Amino acid sequence: MFSSLILLSVFGILNLFLGFLKSRSWLLPVTILFLLTALGAVVLDWNKSFYFLNYMMSTDNVSVAFTSIIILSTVLIIPLSRAYVRTEGAPVAEYYAILLFSVVGAIMMVGFENLLMLFIGLETLSIAMYVLAGSDKRNPRSHEAALKYLLMGSFATGILLFGVALLYGATGSFGLGGIKAYVVSNAGNISPLLYLGLSFVLVGILFKLSVAPFHFWTPDVYDGAPTLFTAFMSTIVKTAGFAALFKILSVSFTGVYNFWWVMMAAATVLTLFIGNITAVYQSSFKRMLAYSSISHAGYLLIAITTLGPASRESILFYSLAYSLATITSFAVLMLVNEQRGGEGYTSFNGLGKQNPFLAFTLTVAMCSLAGIPLTAGFLGKLFIFLNALEKGFVWLLVVAVLMSAVGIYYYFRVVIAMYMKGSSEEVMLSDGKDVLTTDKIVVPGSFQVVLAITTALTILLGIFPNFVMNLF
Amino acid sequence: MITIFLIAFPIVAGLITLLLKGETVKRFAFLLSLVELVATLYAVSQFNPAGINPALAFSYPWIESLGISFSGNIDGISLLLVILTTLLVPVIILSTFGRSYANPSAFYALILFMEAGLVGVFTATDAFLFYLFWEAALIPVYFLAGVWGGERRIAVTFKFFIYTIFGSLFMLLAMTYLYFQTPGTHSSSLEAFYALDLTTGTQAWLFWALFIAFAIKMPVFPFHTWQPDTYAESPTPATMLLAGIMLKMGIYGVIRWLLPVVPAGVAQWGTTAIILSVIGIVYGSIIAIRQRDIKRILAYSSFAHVGLMSAGVFSLSTEGMQGAVVQMLAHGVNVVGLFFIAEIIGRRINTRELAQMGGITQNAPSLTVFFMILLLGSVALPLTNGFVGEFLLLYGVFTFNPWYAAVAGLTIILSAVYMLRLFQGTMFGEQNELTAGMSDLTLTEKIALFPLAFMVFWIGMYPAPFLKLTEPAVQNLLQQVVQQ
Structure with missing residues (x-):
């Protein structure tokens, strides 16, 4: 190093x-x-x-x-x-x-x-x-x-x-x-x-x-x-x-665990609530991702609150899963914003038809962030939850599980926009003035490579987590 | 190995389908699903109901550090459900031949992916693997319903998706808790869960965490509110997958992952589950009588039927359990057939309103015959498949409590009322301008309906092979429950 x-x-x-x-x-x-x-x-x-x-x-x-x-x-x-x-x-x-x-x-x-x-x-x-x-x-x-x-x-x-x-x-x-x-x-x-x-x-x-x-x-x-x-x-x-x-x-500071775990637990619950609930009310995909990053800090804090021997693996795995999915989301957002104009959910309408590859990568990323099985994000959450349960934090887990259900709601809004809303519908910007174009997005080579790597890794880690978990 | 093949093949088949383009995809997907069916028949030939079947079991380390393994097994109950799945998927694919869907390669790939998830659910013996397949089966059908569904599809399927995921998260919570109760370095295998010795209080909350997940999937009253809308708004192949196979995931979950794992919880709350199920039977039947949309009638009838299966399972009697297993097969066959009939009628006259139909039988005699056969199976007439299942189920509930059985028995009368109303309203009476142009079944439609009609009579007249197949497994399971 x-x-x-x-x-x-x-x-x-x-x-x-x-x-x-x-x-x-x-x-x-x-x-x-x-x-x-x-x-x-x-x-x-x-x-x-x-x-x-x-x-x-x-x-x-x-x-x-x-x-x-x-x-x-x-x-x-x-x-x-x-x-x-x-x-x-x-x-x-x-x-x-x-x-x-x-x-x-x-x-x-x-x-x-x-x-x-x-x-x-x-x-x-x-x-x-x-x-x-x-x-x-x-x-x-x-x-x-x-x-x-x-x-x-x-x-x-x-x-x-x-x-x-x-x-x-x-x-x-x-x-x-x-x-x-x-x-x-x-x-x-x-x-x-x-x-x-x-x-x-x-x-x-x-x-x-x-x-x-x-x-x-x-x-x-x-x-x-x-x-x-x-x-x-x-x-x-x-x-x-x-x-x-x-x-x-x-x-x-393991010696004063009894002092700081209360602080951490309070911050965890607060973060999970604020991050997830506020994300539901966002109409901009980018702002939703900002709140989603707050809520993921909450999940990671669970691993800190319930500090134990397995914490480091779960924090590592979660950080990796979260980073991969976040990079995918921002990459797709950049292209959509650049070529369609706008960062709202409506900008993604019909992407499933126009750009199946982009839509698929973003769907995998959203599934991973939402914690749907077969993605790295699910196992990341599972490892953190297992860790918490081992330490007896059932109540913290119930909060986290409920908030994960809320998470699915806002992560899937963009998936719905991509696959279930037509691009032929008139798409209006939030200020109601400009009409967005919904043409096919040109995906440059560098983006294709990055998206392919992040998506492949997200799925691979979701199926074969041993690759990371057996490191130590 | 054959079990892994059964899980993996549909995934490969789906990926191949994704690469193809054009209308020939459906024929290709049909052929691939037939290969899967043949593989299932091979598994049946290898299966010995009385003994253990090492040839059908698989177990590989998966997340070693946590004691989570990639393992599954097939016993009689699993096998029957795998047969149901692999038999119905070709029929469902065949049922789409008369109609073209936009982006067909994705459409058929999703059906095949779902098949993999379903077979996985019915064979997994590791809790986390089970959960994985449980969700993996949901996602394809969510997209099928959400992308190709009717006008209100987005809101309706989203409700369905959130509702079921919400339930499964409780299951995940219960399973992780159980996992930590296993001794030593922890294991999430089914045997480890069966061997647990938990206090009654713990089992009570675990019962609810698991029951809510399964009850939402079935659905049992009062967790059914997603179901009629989703069935009605989904494209018919998705409805068939939901009603014909996915519904059985809930009952299978109760049989495999709830009863033997938390027997004391069942002893405490099983009666409540039966009462909810019985309420669902009557409630669903009465609403079905009042519906105008033919798909909704079938949706509520499915809700009522599943209530009886759930009540039979919770009666903890051999008859009730056997009845539920046979009825799962029978109901799958009947409901897929009936939804197909509804789809055929809807496709030809462009409406699903019962009031606008009538006199179809004059132009479509063979449609009438198939409809009649499936309908008789559904109302449980003797010599049809529904009779065997419902008789055993009612007998099982009766041994538990005669009063519940008396109320549940209303299902036979009520289902006759709404099904015959459906049949009369569509088939008999005066022709109108819509139904006058109605044509009879095409050859493909007959080919798709024939195996279903055949199954109606086979199970109805000679159920012994199916009962024999599942009996040892059911006995084993009940012993497991009683022992604790």
């Missing part, structure tokens, strides 16, 4: 210089090559476990797996940036460089052994996201998204940093090992500062994960940011954030 950290930082800078070249068609393959190189470097650390950077970071199989998911998702998202490469004057090289830097931040969040490293990683990732959220310079909603994200995000970072300071005050250490040692040796006599500090740190991380009640920024930011970067935010940031949350709680 150390090598991939260095490699990606260097590649990011290289990418900036590549921007001077005239031919921009080179940038995409080169960036993907960079990422694949970094992925290779990560995988080389499989079955090795060591500290590096003066015990600031460490690597083990769990962090290698999380890092691989993050890089793989990036590799799958970057080919979707076709529209930017085409746009005259768009700073494509800079975008790619920022994406690479944000992956560096995400890797730090996965492999940190020291809370300062967590802070640096989180900030590296977040600052990159603030910039990318506002990258659509002509769209005021993109500006709004960036500003909202920046203001709220800085506030959350401040709280996180305050929490880290309090933890240092209580334990005298920034290191996860040092904090753990304090929690273990002072069991029964733990300073209230530690509880306060832990709460602040958790609030800071939960904010980034758009967990209720810290989710208010999510719909506007996801909706306003260019779809490409929304896809990035809702996959990479989520995966890295949950890896960090899992790591900090499972390494340092």
Whole structure:
């Protein structure tokens, strides 16, 4: 992981210089090559476990797996940036460089052994996201998204940093090992500062994960940011954030489980309710996906709340399943928005007839997000539910099961639009002024490859989960 | 191996069908479904009802770390339902020959995918595998009904979809709970579930979690509200799949996954289930008498019939259970035949309103004959298949409680009322301008109806082979229930 950290930082800078070249068609393959190189470097650390950077970071199989998911998702998202490469004057090289830097931040969040490293990683990732959220310079909603994200995000970072300071005050250490040692040796006599500090740190991380009640920024930011970067935010940031949350709680704070599980359980229930119920009322597919990302944070939080030996596999599997399905959804949304105009459900009418391939991939993605069997999403939910039941959280499970039923309602609205509503009907935009075109959508090669990979993986993992589950 | 072939072949067949184009797809799909039927007959020839059948069982590790396996087996009950499925699917495909559906390759592929899901449900012996097939059977029929259905299809099928998934989620919850009660490293196999020793209180809530899922599928009163609309709005092949086969998933689920797993829960709540079923019988029959749309009459009649099957199963008697198993086969045959007749009539005169029909028999004598045979089977006249099943069912309910049997017995009278009303309204009376141009059955339609009519008499006159096939399995199962 150390090598991939260095490699990606260097590649990011290289990418900036590549921007001077005239031919921009080179940038995409080169960036993907960079990422694949970094992925290779990560995988080389499989079955090795060591500290590096003066015990600031460490690597083990769990962090290698999380890092691989993050890089793989990036590799799958970057080919979707076709529209930017085409746009005259768009700073494509800079975008790619920022994406690479944000992956560096995400890797730090996965492999940190020291809370300062967590802070640096989180900030590296977040600052990159603030910039990318506002990258659509002509769209005021993109500006709004960036500003909202920046203001709220800085506030959350401040709280996180305050929490880290309090933890240092209580334990005298920034290191996860040092904090753990304090929690273990002072069991029964733990300073209230530690509880306060832990709460602040958790609030800071939960904010980034758009967990209720810290989710208010999510719909506007996801909706306003260019779809490409929304896809990035809702996959990479989520995966890295949950890896960090899992790591900090499972390494340092298992001794005070009785303190934090209540917080987590409350946040889980709230997130599941708010995410799912609000998603039902959305008429825009993109906004629905924003709320759906909130609700999936809720399902992942179940695995954190019911922390046990099987949690890491279930979080890993769920993150992977969720990322694959989300990338598919945003990719199809990008094409539909670009060529039909509009992000509402009605824009998808008749897609099943016009573009069977696109409709099929989106249906598989929706089934996976809704947790329908034969998809990775179902097994992801099943593993998390099994985990919760093993710990005796039946009531939490009942809430989750009921909310899954609600989820099916809003995920299948787009499936209904695609297959059961005709394209010949007059399709109106939400403002009632423009009529959308419902012509056949041209699917560029890069999109075809990405969609084929994500869909195939979603189905394969839904049938043969051993591939991931037997890793450890 | 043959069992895996029975599950896998329709999937492959469906994928091949997807690649084809044009109207020849239906012939191809029909041929493939016949191959599946032949494979089933081969499985029947290999089957020994009294003993165990290792040749028909399969078990492979699937998610090893969790003790979940890809395993299934065929006993008498499963075999009868596999026969039903693989016999009806070719008939259903054949019934579409007189009509063309848009995008036929997808249409027939979905029917074949559904067949795979159904065979999987009837053979799986691992709880999670069962759940997987349970949902896998739902999705194709949802699309069949939602894409090719009538005007109100979107709202109606969506209600059906959400309703049934909502029920299955409770089943999933119950099954994961059961899974964690198994000793050691946990197992989701049927035997492990049967071996569990749970407290009465636990079994009571597990009973409801499982029962709601199965009751929605059947449907049992008061979980039936999705059913009449869905049956009426779906294209007839989907209605046939729903009423002919999918409905049996619910009863099969009760027999295999509810009674032996939570016997104490059944002891506590079984009477309630019977009462609900009996209410459904009377309620469904009375509403059926008042319907104007011929498809809706059949929908409510199906709702009433399934109530009797469910009551028989919960009576926990050999006769009731045997009756339910035979009646599942008989009802599948009859209801598919009747929906096909309704489709033929609707196709020719472009309406399903009973009031606009009459005098069809003058132009269509062979249609009348087939209709009569299936109708007699449905009203359980002696020497027809319905009689054997309903007699055993009523006997089973009678041994449980004579009063319930007396109320449930109304089904024989009431079903005669609404079925004969249907027959009279369509076949007899004066011709009108719509029915005057009515033509008789085509050769394909006769070929499709013939095996059904044959089954009506075969099961009605000589049910012994079917009863023998299932008896050891039913005995085993009841022993399992009583033991605990």
